[in-house]
Amino acid sequence: MAATDQTDERVKEISRFRQALIRPELGGIVGTIAVFTFFLLFAFDSGMFAAQGVMNWGIVSAQFMIIAVGACLLMIAGEFDLSVGSMIGFAGMMIAVFGVVLAWPMWLAIIITFALCLAIGALNGFIVIRTGLPSFIVTLAFLFILRGFTIYIPQTLESKTIIGGIRDAAEGDWLAPLFGAKIGKPIFQWLGDAGVIGVFERGNRMGEPVVDGIPMMMVWAVILIVFGHVLLTKTRFGNWIFAAGGDAESARNSGVPVNMVKISMFMFTAFCATIFAICQVMEFGSAGADRGLLKEFEAIIAVVIGGALLTGGYGSVLGAALGALIFGVVQQGLFFAGVESSLFRVFLGLILLGAVILNTYIRRVITGER
Amino acid sequence: MTEPLIQMKNIEKHFGSVIALAGVSVDVIPGECHCLLGDNGAGKSTFIKTMSGVHQPTAGEILFEGRPMNFADPRDAMAAGIATVHQHLAMIPLMSVARNFFMGNEPVKKIAGINFLDAKKADEVTMAEMKKMGINLRGPDQAVGTLSGGERQTVAIARAVHFGAKVLILDEPTSALGVRQTSNVLATIDKVRKQGVAVVFITHNVRHAMAVGDRFTVLNRGKTLGTAMKGQITPEELQDLMAGGQELATLEGSLGGTV
Numbered sequence: 001m002a003a004t005d006q007t008d009e010r011v012k013e014i015s016r017f018r019q020a021l022i023r024p025e026l027g028g029i030v031g032t033i034a035v036f037t038f039f040l041l042f043a044f045d046s047g048m049f050a051a052q053g054v055m056n057w058g059i060v061s062a063q064f065m066i067i068a069v070g071a072c073l074l075m076i077a078g079e080f081d082l083s084v085g086s087m088i089g090f091a092g093m094m095i096a097v098f099g100v101v102l103a104w105p106m107w108l109a110i111i112i113t114f115a116l117c118l119a120i121g122a123l124n125g126f127i128v129i130r131t132g133l134p135s136f137i138v139t140l141a142f143l144f145i146l147r148g149f150t151i152y153i154p155q156t157l158e159s160k161t162i163i164g165g166i167r168d169a170a171e172g173d174w175l176a177p178l179f180g181a182k183i184g185k186p187i188f189q190w191l192g193d194a195g196v197i198g199v200f201e202r203g204n205r206m207g208e209p210v211v212d213g214i215p216m217m218m219v220w221a222v223i224l225i226v227f228g229h230v231l232l233t234k235t236r237f238g239n240w241i242f243a244a245g246g247d248a249e250s251a252r253n254s255g256v257p258v259n260m261v262k263i264s265m266f267m268f269t270a271f272c273a274t275i276f277a278i279c280q281v282m283e284f285g286s287a288g289a290d291r292g293l294l295k296e297f298e299a300i301i302a303v304v305i306g307g308a309l310l311t312g313g314y315g316s317v318l319g320a321a322l323g324a325l326i327f328g329v330v331q332q333g334l335f336f337a338g339v340e341s342s343l344f345r346v347f348l349g350l351i352l353l354g355a356v357i358l359n360t361y362i363r364r365v366i367t368g369e370r
Numbered sequence: 371m372t373e374p375l376i377q378m379k380n381i382e383k384h385f386g387s388v389i390a391l392a393g394v395s396v397d398v399i400p401g402e403c404h405c406l407l408g409d410n411g412a413g414k415s416t417f418i419k420t421m422s423g424v425h426q427p428t429a430g431e432i433l434f435e436g437r438p439m440n441f442a443d444p445r446d447a448m449a450a451g452i453a454t455v456h457q458h459l460a461m462i463p464l465m466s467v468a469r470n471f472f473m474g475n476e477p478v479k480k481i482a483g484i485n486f487l488d489a490k491k492a493d494e495v496t497m498a499e500m501k502k503m504g505i506n507l508r509g510p511d512q513a514v515g516t517l518s519g520g521e522r523q524t525v526a527i528a529r530a531v532h533f534g535a536k537v538l539i540l541d542e543p544t545s546a547l548g549v550r551q552t553s554n555v556l557a558t559i560d561k562v563r564k565q566g567v568a569v570v571f572i573t574h575n576v577r578h579a580m581a582v583g584d585r586f587t588v589l590n591r592g593k594t595l596g597t598a599m600k601g602q603i604t605p606e607e608l609q610d611l612m613a614g615g616q617e618l619a620t621l622e623g624s625l626g627g628t629v
Binding site for chain 2: 239242250251256314367
């Protein structure tokens, strides 16, 4: 075979620059640059890029990131979870029911809530695998079931749909700070004293920095992104996630435990939703029956902006994180820029469309899809 | 003559009232390419599925390395060293060649007690194996979707051999390929055979069979019409056997030896 010993003359040489550019995250990277350029130009003076402003869109982005990591891995494994938003409401309400209404210790409430939500995630996966139904339908059912319970339970127990007093119940607990605390307070105090970030000028918090620490929501976002990225790209399990979503039958023929992979990804999505919920109730001090509404779509949008393929088998956790960042920056940034907030949807729609067109092109170049 | 690696003796397979195989005997020797020929519906697929553990024979005996074998499922057969490369390849177009090559058998290395994918090793092995088979990849991260059909077959064959296949069953690997891709796959079969692997090559194309086969077994309507050594049989005779000897003879004139 003399012909195959040489390089194929029909394969064009790809330049190093182009090769570095052609990656699943490119859409997310371009979008992030575009969004930041836009707001640096139009909202620089608004305080959006001062410490408090950064914390404002940072925390919103972190929220999106937490659920986007779960949705991303699940989507690469070839499945959807539309019950994420309802799961957030449900998990938050369970914390309130166990920790406030039943007055159990907060650590126990947190552990039980995790166990319950992971079990529901596993049930989602189990039904999808066993029945062969699209996960779209199965998790749509759970979207309604979980939301229904989230409204029914507090109404029956307390005759209201918002249960407060969580912060008091969590006071002094050993596990709760993992979700509700802020880290790095001394560093921010020092930064405030040094004049790098602003301090309160008057009032009872005079002298304290305007940003007094990094909330655990952000820490969790970083942990989950790093975990998801390493799991997906650096472990054999990550290879199975790609394989399960790329072609489940071929993966099975090669000995990949596809069912186990898919069910564990449903559980991971539920895990992410629960973390989101617990951080949120710890921050607000209350659980509401309407929490997490539409979050499943926001997670999916972030993941798709980040370059994942809706049909599975392709995607990137870093891309999904960038998608979440774009989402958060645009949502909060338009407020800073003084733009009518209803235009948020227009802006988001344009970014979604642009990123997806770019991503589709990149994916075709990489995978030879036609 | 070396000891046969796998012997199938008087294999019968019935599906309800349909007799798919009515006593087929074939043996395969290491380092030979045994061609299994037959027209559509001759029982080729049923036969190799019996060999690879998908079906259990209704009657008859399978000897693997001299011992009677009963494969409960394809995993059993795979563990014993019988690999099948199907027409529908176990290959995922969106994933890179290296990731496909090691799918389900990923190499791992421990860092701080955690098992990580040994991507460097996977890349190196993939590149080396592909080079051995005469395929120059742009890189191990090239997606399988960018490869041609023949190259994909070759990746699948190389993968099976790398993971210790002693018997390699190829189910019509050339049926959907162009001329040049076919010759690449046939060259791959030749290379694999020289490594001492027993190849079972299923085809209904006599010319492809003649190009690489050492022995030829023709199936017709669930029966063996005998096994012939290379040089003992002409392509025309094989063709006649496959067709059952009648219909094609009458068409011979008009077809002019084109099939």
